[in-house]
Amino acid sequence: MFSLEKLVSIIQAWLQSTLGDPWAYIVVCVMVGVAAIALFAILGLMLVYMERKVAAHMQIRLGPNRVGPMGLFQTTADTLKLVMKEGLTPDGADKFLFNLAPFMVMIAAMLILAPIAFAKNFQIWDISIGVLYVAAVSSVAVIGILMAGWSSNNKYSLLGAMRSAAQIVSYELSAGLSILAIVILSGSLKISDIINSQADGWWIIKGHIPVIIAFIVFIIAVTAETNRAPFDLAEAESELTAGFHTEYSGMKFALFFLAEYINIFIGCAIGATIFLGGWMPFHIGNWEAFNHVMDFIPSSIWFIGKTVFLIFLIMWFRWTFPRLRVDQLLNLEWKYLLPISMVNLLIVTLMAIMGWHL
Amino acid sequence: MFLKEYFKTVYQTISSLLTGMRLTGYYFTHTKEIITQQYPETKPALAERFRGEVIMPHNETNEHRCTGCTACELACPNGTIKIVTKNEINAEGKKKKAIDTFVYRLELCTMCNLCVQACPSDAIIMSNAFEHSVYDRRLLTKVLNKPGSKIMEGVE
Numbered sequence: 001m002f003s004l005e006k007l008v009s010i011i012q013a014w015l016q017s018t019l020g021d022p023w024a025y026i027v028v029c030v031m032v033g034v035a036a037i038a039l040f041a042i043l044g045l046m047l048v049y050m051e052r053k054v055a056a057h058m059q060i061r062l063g064p065n066r067v068g069p070m071g072l073f074q075t076t077a078d079t080l081k082l083v084m085k086e087g088l089t090p091d092g093a094d095k096f097l098f099n100l101a102p103f104m105v106m107i108a109a110m111l112i113l114a115p116i117a118f119a120k121n122f123q124i125w126d127i128s129i130g131v132l133y134v135a136a137v138s139s140v141a142v143i144g145i146l147m148a149g150w151s152s153n154n155k156y157s158l159l160g161a162m163r164s165a166a167q168i169v170s171y172e173l174s175a176g177l178s179i180l181a182i183v184i185l186s187g188s189l190k191i192s193d194i195i196n197s198q199a200d201g202w203w204i205i206k207g208h209i210p211v212i213i214a215f216i217v218f219i220i221a222v223t224a225e226t227n228r229a230p231f232d233l234a235e236a237e238s239e240l241t242a243g244f245h246t247e248y249s250g251m252k253f254a255l256f257f258l259a260e261y262i263n264i265f266i267g268c269a270i271g272a273t274i275f276l277g278g279w280m281p282f283h284i285g286n287w288e289a290f291n292h293v294m295d296f297i298p299s300s301i302w303f304i305g306k307t308v309f310l311i312f313l314i315m316w317f318r319w320t321f322p323r324l325r326v327d328q329l330l331n332l333e334w335k336y337l338l339p340i341s342m343v344n345l346l347i348v349t350l351m352a353i354m355g356w357h358l
Numbered sequence: 359m360f361l362k363e364y365f366k367t368v369y370q371t372i373s374s375l376l377t378g379m380r381l382t383g384y385y386f387t388h389t390k391e392i393i394t395q396q397y398p399e400t401k402p403a404l405a406e407r408f409r410g411e412v413i414m415p416h417n418e419t420n421e422h423r424c425t426g427c428t429a430c431e432l433a434c435p436n437g438t439i440k441i442v443t444k445n446e447i448n449a450e451g452k453k454k455k456a457i458d459t460f461v462y463r464l465e466l467c468t469m470c471n472l473c474v475q476a477c478p479s480d481a482i483i484m485s486n487a488f489e490h491s492v493y494d495r496r497l498l499t500k501v502l503n504k505p506g507s508k509i510m511e512g513v514e
Contacts, residue, residue, distance in 0.1 A: 054386065057386045058382040058385050060393050062394040065396075316383065317379075320378045320379050321375060
């Protein structure tokens with residue numbers, strides 16, 4: 001059976017035998033870096049295509065269907081166009097920060113990739129505080145956005161960036177609290193421990209209603225943190241032209257655009273890992289035959305499937321829900337999501353102490 | 359009481375959002391609902407009253423209904439129509455005014471339909487044809503009456 005774990009161990013053993021200790025390690029590091037960048041490029045292309053197709057079908061349209069079979073190469077063509085375009089820096093801009101900002105956003109997105117488990121034993125860095133690391137680094141992206149807004153020397157950019165800061169700082173709270181619910185249940189911050197605790201059932205099934213509430217809060221917070229509609233106030237096409245990236249063009253704009261989709265992927269990957277069991281197959285109690293059939297599906301397919309399902313859910317939100325105003329956005333967080341997730345956290349703690357979960 | 363209101367808002371919000379998601383989910387899964395018309399491959403289904411251009415219908419004996427009254431020319435808000443009249447001698451030896459050329463400049467036309475409404479003898483109508491692109495703009499100045507055509511018998 002195909003598994004990424006075997007592939008990695010074969011490559012690692014071969015490198016170890018041919019190159020020796022320090023060089024094998026360096027080559028592995030370079031390979032991981034290249035693989036991460038390649039993954040980002042492919043993800044960007046595929047997710048933009050998926051978004052456009054999903055949006056089109058939800059609005060009774062067809063979506064891109066001219067470039068390549070079913071329009072598959074449309075996003076490649078768009079990217080080529082963006083690469084060809086001039087990357088203009090405005091005259092009054094703070095040039096250093098202006099050019100640095102897109103890379104900040106991208107680097108913040110890349111850093112969160114480290115603790116994500118793509119398949120069984122296939123993880124860049126199984127850090128012991130994985131969930132804390134994710135929660136901490138995911139709020140670094142706001143620095144890049146603030147930087148872009150400030151350095152553009154444009155009132156719309158600055159407004160968009162300030163809104164984005166308020167939004168991400170607020171929603172980080174309820175995202176953290178809903179992740180904490182699972183940390184309490186599984187008793188570990190380590191991603192691999194959290195996944196292994198779901199071997200006999202995913203937390204969303206084992207944890208009853210409190211975990212489902214935590215999951216809903218988490219999905220809302222992820223949508224808000226990635227600055228997507230219905231929480232796209234940082235971009236706010238109708239009010240602020242394009243918010244914090246109004247002044248960006250060419251490849252620098254493409255980096256912001258890519259970072260948005262990478263952040264969606266990462267948010268959904270975290271959600272899939274924590275609530276839906278990551279690469280863990282779907283198991284039902286004592287049904288041996290059923291469980292064996294489920295085990296036969298590679299763990300990477302399980303992970304990708306769950307993540308794509310969550311991404312689809314977020315796209316579904318975007319193309320259905322009306323946008324929120326700034327005050328409504330903050331009301332939703334501070335008056336609804338935060339109190340609900342706090343009470344929910346108490347209930348989850350009680351559940352974990354009493355052992356009510358399955 | 360406050361808590362009751364609070365949870366009522368939460369419930370109403372979630373249920374109304376789910377209603378919306380059900381509709382978009384329905385559209386997503388039912389591809390037969392798609393209304394996009396793939397134009398170059400398939401001809402679009404146009405409404406009967408779609409205004410593509412002004413035409414002057416002629417019958418099989420090459421006769422039209424235009425008397426040359428220039429009501430359409432006067433009605434046109436942007437000078438699209440120019441009528442050149444001539445005097446014709448009919449069978450009884452009387453002089454009669456008739457059109458020489460009915461000039462229609464498609465590039466100026468906004469398809470407002472005012473000329474068609476102004477016409478007292480229903481000589482011009484709007485047609486559905488919309489594929490007007492040409493490589494030379496002079497081709498957009500059209501003469502609507504066909505060469506050698508006459509006014510229909512009994513139209514005054």
